[in-house]
Amino acid sequence: MIALTRFRIAAYVRSHRAFQPLIGLLILLAILHGARIPAGAELGAMADSAAILIPVFAWAARGLLDSEPDEQRMISITAVGRREAVAGIVAAWIFNAGLAAISFAALASRLSDRPEVAAVLAGVGLHLLAILAGTTLGALTSRPILGSPAASTLTLLLGYLAVLLLSLSGQPWLTVPVMTWMREAHHGELLAHFPAVAAWSLLWPVLGLAAYARLRRSRP
Amino acid sequence: MRVSNMSFRYRRRDPWVLSDVELTFAPGDVTEIVGRNGAGKSTLLRLLAGLLTPVDGTISGRPPVVGYAPERFPAEQPFTVAGYLRRMADIRRADPREVETWAGRLGMEHLLGHRLPDLSKGSAHKVGLVQALLCGPGLLILDEPFAGLDAATRAELPVIIGEVAERGGMVVVSDHQGDLRGIPGLRRVEVGGTTARDLGRVDEGVDEGKGKGADETAGPDDPGTADPGEAEAVTLLEVTVAVSRARELADRLRGEGHTVRVSEAEVAK
Numbered sequence: 461m462i463a464l465t466r467f468r469i470a471a472y473v474r475s476h477r478a479f480q481p482l483i484g485l486l487i488l489l490a491i492l493h494g495a496r497i498p499a500g501a502e503l504g505a506m507a508d509s510a511a512i513l514i515p516v517f518a519w520a521a522r523g524l525l526d527s528e529p530d531e532q533r534m535i536s537i538t539a540v541g542r543r544e545a546v547a548g549i550v551a552a553w554i555f556n557a558g559l560a561a562i563s564f565a566a567l568a569s570r571l572s573d574r575p576e577v578a579a580v581l582a583g584v585g586l587h588l589l590a591i592l593a594g595t596t597l598g599a600l601t602s603r604p605i606l607g608s609p610a611a612s613t614l615t616l617l618l619g620y621l622a623v624l625l626l627s628l629s630g631q632p633w634l635t636v637p638v639m640t641w642m643r644e645a646h647h648g649e650l651l652a653h654f655p656a657v658a659a660w661s662l663l664w665p666v667l668g669l670a671a672y673a674r675l676r677r678s679r680p
Numbered sequence: 681m682r683v684s685n686m687s688f689r690y691r692r693r694d695p696w697v698l699s700d701v702e703l704t705f706a707p708g709d710v711t712e713i714v715g716r717n718g719a720g721k722s723t724l725l726r727l728l729a730g731l732l733t734p735v736d737g738t739i740s741g742r743p744p745v746v747g748y749a750p751e752r753f754p755a756e757q758p759f760t761v762a763g764y765l766r767r768m769a770d771i772r773r774a775d776p777r778e779v780e781t782w783a784g785r786l787g788m789e790h791l792l793g794h795r796l797p798d799l800s801k802g803s804a805h806k807v808g809l810v811q812a813l814l815c816g817p818g819l820l821i822l823d824e825p826f827a828g829l830d831a832a833t834r835a836e837l838p839v840i841i842g843e844v845a846e847r848g849g850m851v852v853v854s855d856h857q858g859d860l861r862g863i864p865g866l867r868r869v870e871v872g873g874t875t876a877r878d879l880g881r882v883d884e885g886v887d888e889g890k891g892k893g894a895d896e897t898a899g900p901d902d903p904g905t906a907d908p909g910e911a912e913a914v915t916l917l918e919v920t921v922a923v924s925r926a927r928e929l930a931d932r933l934r935g936e937g938h939t940v941r942v943s944e945a946e947v948a949k
Binding site: 536539 | 752811
């Protein structure tokens with residue numbers, strides 16, 4: 461499975477399709493970090509970054525999964541069985557971790573002061589949650605699940621919009637609570653609630669990945 | 681490997697592609713899948729390969745190592761032939777030296793440094809065959825493997841298939857062109873009318889109790905089905921061909937199991 465994961469990352473990067481989310485990421489980073497981050501606002505900036513990068517992670521995951529032709533995916537399934545789907549998700553996580561590292565480096569370059577270790581760890585944790593949420597959204601809109609590119613793009617964008625709107629609503633437990641991440645980070649409350657927020661943020665991506673695995677059983 | 685009462689359709693409200701299919705494959709079997717375009721041959725191959733899951737029924741006893749060559753090899757991938765095949769060997773945990781061995785047998789050593797998107801259809805098809813053979817498959821599934829191949833490879837592929845069967849592998853091939861007729865003990869399965877019928881061994885004649893008679897199955901999609909009585913009759917066919925293509929045609933016909941004599945004096949001229 462490791463060899464298949466390497467193969468898929470190499471195929472995605474060499475196909476140059478990987479530049480699309482990378483360029484999207486750089487544009488977002490230029491807008492996000494145009495001004496220096498004042499001392500004490502580091503965790504809020506990291507929460508904003510994590511929440512805003514979810515669609516970039518979804519775009520990259522969908523692109524990576526879709527860069528493999530359908531027949532090649534069939535060859536991969538005969539080689540490693542149903543672990544092929546796992547290899548695809550792991551490859552997307554690894555690629556998105558690279559994008560998150562770039563975003564973190566850009567954020568670090570705009571800091572005015574040295575942040576607390578706890579704030580940095582929480583920021584890293586939020587980015588990991590964002591990678592998980594984005595990769596799941598990308599997987600659920602990839603070609604084996606949604607064959608039409610137009611329907612797939614629309615579903616990806618509407619999916620992210622739904623996450624934002626639901627987390628703004630009175631029932632934020634219905635989705636990944638990205639608005640709660642940002643609100644609590646900016647008000648200095650996130651560190652106290654981080655384990656609960658993280659567990660809640662994990663729930664929906666895990667359910668989404670389970671749905672993806674189930675759908676892929678009948679959609680190779 | 682046993683296919684029991686298997687039915688399949690792509691979506692819940694779609695018509696059945698295959699229903700109540702009963703088939704058995706033994707180690708060493710070479711099975712040719714025949715049927716009209718759109719009859720469900722590729723779907724049956726994908727079910728046998730484990731790519732699709734039956735809606736009803738089961739497929740049991742599938743060997744753990746499956747080699748699958750699709751009808752159209754996906755050449756639009758950003759690798760060289762050697763780079764792609766070495767990665768496939770890595771994924772399959774096969775010896776990377778097998779890449780050169782198989783490339784040599786299929787006459788594509790000179791293509792190893794070429795990029796996949798630059799290959800012709802036939803050359804890309806050979807890459808698909810090599811990746812399926814690399815792993816020493818216990819079950820080898822080939823979807824239209826002869827399409828676009830040159831004469832030498834058309835002659836070599838039945839030999840390779842015979843070798844896989846000799847070491848106990850099962851080989852299932854969909855073929856419109858009858859290139860497998862030279863393989864002893866070849867079995868034929870006909871797909872059509874949402875079912876798949878075992879027509880028995882070609883060299884023993886079809887088993888009329890299991891399906892249609894030979895006259896009914898013969899046709900453009902089903903070459904080579906012959907009545908056992910007629911199989912013994914021999915006739916002489918004279919073919920006029922350009923000198924430059926004579927050897928190629930002779931090799932191809934020999935690959936199909938015919939006796940061929942070429943006028944050497946004419947070729948020498």
